[in-house]
Amino acid sequence: xxxETSDKAQSVSVVLAPEGKKEAQREVFGETLSVLANxxxxxxxLDGDLANSTRADIFAEKQPAKxxxxxxxxxxxxxxxxxxxxxxxxxxxxxxAVFAVKRALDQVRVVVAQPGLNVKITGGYSxxxxxxxxxxxxxxxxxxxMRAMPHMTVIVPADCIELRQVLRAACLYDxxxxxxxxxxxxPNIFSxxxxxxxxxxxxxxxxxxxxxxxxxxxxxxxxxAASMLAAEGIEAHILHVPTLKPLDSAAxxxxxxxxxxxxxxxxxxxxxxxxxxVAEVLGEQYPVLMKRVGMQDTYGExxxxxxxxxxxxxxxxxxxxxxxxLLAHK
Amino acid sequence: xxxxxxxxxADLAHIAAQVRADCIRSxxxxxxxxxxxxxxxxDILVALYFHVMNIRxxxxxxxxxxxxxxxxxxxxxxLYATMAAxxxxxxxxxxxxxxxxxxxxxxxxxxxxxxxxxxxxxLGQGLSPGLGMGLGAxxxxxxxxTWVVLGDGECQEGQIWEAAFVAARYKLDNVTVxxxxxxLQQYGWPGDTITxxxxxxDSAEGMAARWQAFxxxxxxxxxxxxxxxxxxxxxxxxxxxxxxxxIASTVKGHGVSFMAGAYEWHAKVPTxxxxxxxxxxxxxxKKGESDDDGN
Numbered sequence: 263x264x265x266e267t268s269d270k271a272q273s274v275s276v277v278l279a280p281e282g283k284k285e286a287q288r289e290v291f292g293e294t295l296s297v298l299a300n301x302x303x304x305x306x307x308l309d310g311d312l313a314n315s316t317r318a319d320i321f322a323e324k325q326p327a328k329x330x331x332x333x334x335x336x337x338x339x340x341x342x343x344x345x346x347x348x349x350x351x352x353x354x355x356x357x358x359a360v361f362a363v364k365r366a367l368d369q370v371r372v373v374v375a376q377p378g379l380n381v382k383i384t385g386g387y388s389x390x391x392x393x394x395x396x397x398x399x400x401x402x403x404x405x406x407x408m409r410a411m412p413h414m415t416v417i418v419p420a421d422c423i424e425l426r427q428v429l430r431a432a433c434l435y436d437x438x439x440x441x442x443x444x445x446x447x448x449p450n451i452f453s454x455x456x457x458x459x460x461x462x463x464x465x466x467x468x469x470x471x472x473x474x475x476x477x478x479x480x481x482x483x484x485x486x487a488a489s490m491l492a493a494e495g496i497e498a499h500i501l502h503v504p505t506l507k508p509l510d511s512a513a514x515x516x517x518x519x520x521x522x523x524x525x526x527x528x529x530x531x532x533x534x535x536x537x538x539x540v541a542e543v544l545g546e547q548y549p550v551l552m553k554r555v556g557m558q559d560t561y562g563e564x565x566x567x568x569x570x571x572x573x574x575x576x577x578x579x580x581x582x583x584x585x586x587x588l589l590a591h592k
Numbered sequence: 593x594x595x596x597x598x599x600x601x602a603d604l605a606h607i608a609a610q611v612r613a614d615c616i617r618s619x620x621x622x623x624x625x626x627x628x629x630x631x632x633x634x635d636i637l638v639a640l641y642f643h644v645m646n647i648r649x650x651x652x653x654x655x656x657x658x659x660x661x662x663x664x665x666x667x668x669x670x671l672y673a674t675m676a677a678x679x680x681x682x683x684x685x686x687x688x689x690x691x692x693x694x695x696x697x698x699x700x701x702x703x704x705x706x707x708x709x710x711x712x713x714x715l716g717q718g719l720s721p722g723l724g725m726g727l728g729a730x731x732x733x734x735x736x737x738t739w740v741v742l743g744d745g746e747c748q749e750g751q752i753w754e755a756a757f758v759a760a761r762y763k764l765d766n767v768t769v770x771x772x773x774x775x776l777q778q779y780g781w782p783g784d785t786i787t788x789x790x791x792x793x794d795s796a797e798g799m800a801a802r803w804q805a806f807x808x809x810x811x812x813x814x815x816x817x818x819x820x821x822x823x824x825x826x827x828x829x830x831x832x833x834x835x836x837x838x839i840a841s842t843v844k845g846h847g848v849s850f851m852a853g854a855y856e857w858h859a860k861v862p863t864x865x866x867x868x869x870x871x872x873x874x875x876x877x878k879k880g881e882s883d884d885d886g887n
Contacts, residue, residue: 306731330727333761335754338720342758345724348659348702348709349732353724368714369751373721377703377711 282449282482285422288386291443292320294429295354299325302433304350308332310339310357316386316443318356336361340369340381347379352433358392359385359401359442363408374438375413381439382432388418388442389478389529390557390574396564401442402557406534408440409507415439415460416506418478421450424504427458435460444479444529446567451482461505463513469497472585473517476527477503477536480555483571484527486578491585498585503536511543518544523588524552527581532556551591553584599643601818607677608638609878612847613871614673614686620867622690625698628844628857630670632774632815633741636840637662637674639821640739640770649679652707658736659725661710663718664743664772665699666859671708672696680707716749718742719769723759726767726835737829741770744791744799745777753806759835760807768828769837772815773799774844776855789855796839803837815840848873 299305299321311334313319322329332339336357343353355362362385363370374381387393388401408416415437419425425443432439451466466481467488476484481502488498501517503510518524524544526537537554544550557574571577611634619625641647645658662671669689676683681695688694695705699713710721722740729736746752759767773796780789793799800810809831813820821840828836844858845851848870862870 327731332758333754335751335758337717337751338723338754338758341717341720341751341755342724342727345710345721345726346728347724348721349725349728351728351731369717369720372714373711373717377701 282421282451284447284449286445286447287419287422287425287443288315288317288445289320290422290425291384291386291429292317294426296321296324298429298433299328302352305352305354305433306330306346307354307356308339308343310334310336310355310361312357312386316356316358316384336366337369340366341373343381344369344373344377344379347381352380352382354382354384354432356384356386358399359388359404360399363401363404363440367407371411375411378413378437380436382441383439384441384443386443387445389444390562390570390576391444391446391529391567393445394564394566397561400562402531402562403534404440404442405506405528405530405536406538409534409539413438414507416442417460417504418442418506419458419504420478420481420502421448421452423450423452423454423456424458427456428504431458431460442478448479448482451485458504461508461510463501463503463505463510465500465517466502467498467500469499469521471496471521472498472523472525472589473521474498474500474525474527474581474585475503475514475517475536475540476500477506478529480527480529480576480581483576483578484581487581487585490579490582496585496589506536506539509539509543511547514540514543515548518548518550522550524550525581525584525588526552526554526556528556529576530556531559533559551588553588555581555584599639599818599822604635604638604642604818606878607642608634609847609874611638611670611673611677613874613878614676614683615669616848616862616867616870616874618669618673618686618689620862621687623861624690624859625669625861626666626859627851627862628776628855628859629664629667629743629772629774631846631848631851632842632844633664633667633770633772634670634674634847635816635818635842636741636770636772636821637670638677639818639825641674641678643822644825645739646736649675649707652680656734656736659709659722659738661712661718661722661738661740662700663712663740664715664746665712665718667743668696668698668700671700675707681705715743715746716751719752719755719759722767722769723755723762723764726759726764727762729766736766738767739770740767741772744771744773744775744793747771747799748792756803756806756808763833764835765832767835768825769835770815771799771837771839772842773839774842776844776853776858778858780855796841800839803839807834809834809836811836811838813838813840815842816846847877
């Protein structure tokens with residue numbers, strides 16, 4: 263790679279696991295927090311009556327004294343967590359992303375983000391794949407909302423190797439944080455020696471023809487897209503951005519500079535999420551042609567995962583096609 | 593825990609007159625702010641800060657302090673004036689209320705002023721963090737008590753009732769709510785005339801029935817009577833296995849004859865003449881020459 267920039271973060275090359283084991287983020291979430299609660303005595307989990315969906319029930323069984331059921335009442339849930347944070351606890355809120363971010367949005371803003379309290383909001387069932395629940399339960403604008411909120415750190419892990427480290431980093435970080443989780447099983451892409459760091463993007467594939475900047479599970483699908491492109495002789499450079507805020511703009515500029523053409527990929531609306539964030543950075547610092555792959559300003563529906571990915575344009579082949587279209591653009 | 597000494601209610605009334613005067617002066621000086629609501633909850637705040645709460649004004653972040661949340665955050669000036677009188681910061685700082693770079697924001701901002709235990713301002717949100725502080729005390733084995741002042745208008749927010757059932761479910765007897773039942777909100781519903789604006793609640797008793805239905809211990813008092821305010825606090829602290837709400841009937845604008853009970857003084861800046869008139873009335877009240885304007 264070119265070495266004229268001194269930014270070290272993006273020079274971290276990631277060793278990918280050859281045969282990614284499939285794990286579900288929601289299960290690893292419950293397991294990991296129940297172990298972290300032994301190390302961080304002030305860790306609590308507050309549930310909005312969805313524990314057996316979000317798998318916070320794994321935590322509830324292992325750490326019953328640190329699990330607080332708040333019922334189907336998300337506004338109060340957020341406020342109780344804020345109060346607990348003021349007296350020294352690390353409250354993790356566990357509910358669906360749609361409810362955490364939007365049902366309780368003013369509470370997130372007024373009693374969590376504005377005073378900068380140490381509340382960790384975990385939004386489960388994010389994006390399009392929510393187990394056939396449909397548009398009411400599909401968070402496709404949560405990143406736009408949370409990214410616009412001052413004081414909020416926003417993290418979207420790609421796989422369960424990364425998620426384990428994100429949860430640990432959340433305990434060590436003092437301040438409001440939104441962690442976006444997905445529901446279904448997905449292959450792990452990182453090897454065990456991967457090191458997650460808040461605010462740092464990582465190169466997950468080196469290539470010189472087209473840049474793909476992705477977040478969350480779409481990084482896994484971007485890697486699949488890269489394999490399709492490689493079969494046609496196109497080498498994709500992929501930058502995984504697990505922290506949408508604070509954004510690693512230096513790594514984004516460097517990744518754009520690498521090929522001069524940028525695709526973004528996210529399981530979220532193309533408005534306000536990763537695609538917008540990347541466009542904001544590149545528009546100000548290094549303008550290049552871009553194409554955003556994501557939900558095209560629409561809501562989803564209830565259907566099997568593969569059908570949803572196909573209809574709404576989030577499958578690996580959509581990313582590959584976007585890349586080829588951008589390369590064809592003169 | 594309550595101070596063992598008997599309160600001198602004349603002293604508290606004297607302090608409250610000064611706090612009310614400071615509220616009105618600050619709003620006049622800032623050329624904006626609320627008056628009616630601050631004056632209705634002043635006696636509750638003075639009783640809490642000068643007699644009831646276990647606090648250290650010179651150590652506002654003392655770990656074992658009682659917690660206080662003003663959920664009706666638009667009455668911030670009453671809280672600031674009370675805290676200044678209690679020694680949290682100099683009274684002169686009240687002149688910075690609502691000014692640029694002030695610690696005394698239009699609505700309480702805990703990130704600016706030490707001693708504020710929660711940021712509030714968006715109505716209906718203050719009770720829930722109070723439950724967090726109460727649950728936190730229980731989990732930590734601490735004996736601090738959490739006090740929350742709600743307005744009656746903000747009980748129209750659904751979150752209040754979310755918090756109400758959760759507090760009762762957890763038997764949070766270390767959380768006590770004062771409901772400043774002044775029966776006026778910003779605009780309200782029309783009564784028999786268009787200018788007679790009313791809340792949706794029928795009566796303090798009707799409000800108490802709602803909280804009882806949610807599992808709370810309810811007390812009804814006159815919110816301008818120090819004997820009743822402090823007596824209710826003693827009952828609340830002694831009551832176990834249930835949170836207590838003290839429904840305090842109050843008069844919006846209490847303490848100044850032409851502001852009392854007039855909804856237009858919810859948020860209105862007095863003229864110089866009105867300021868002088870209000871100061872005169874409060875200074876008479878302070879001297880004990882006139883102690884009531886009809887509550």
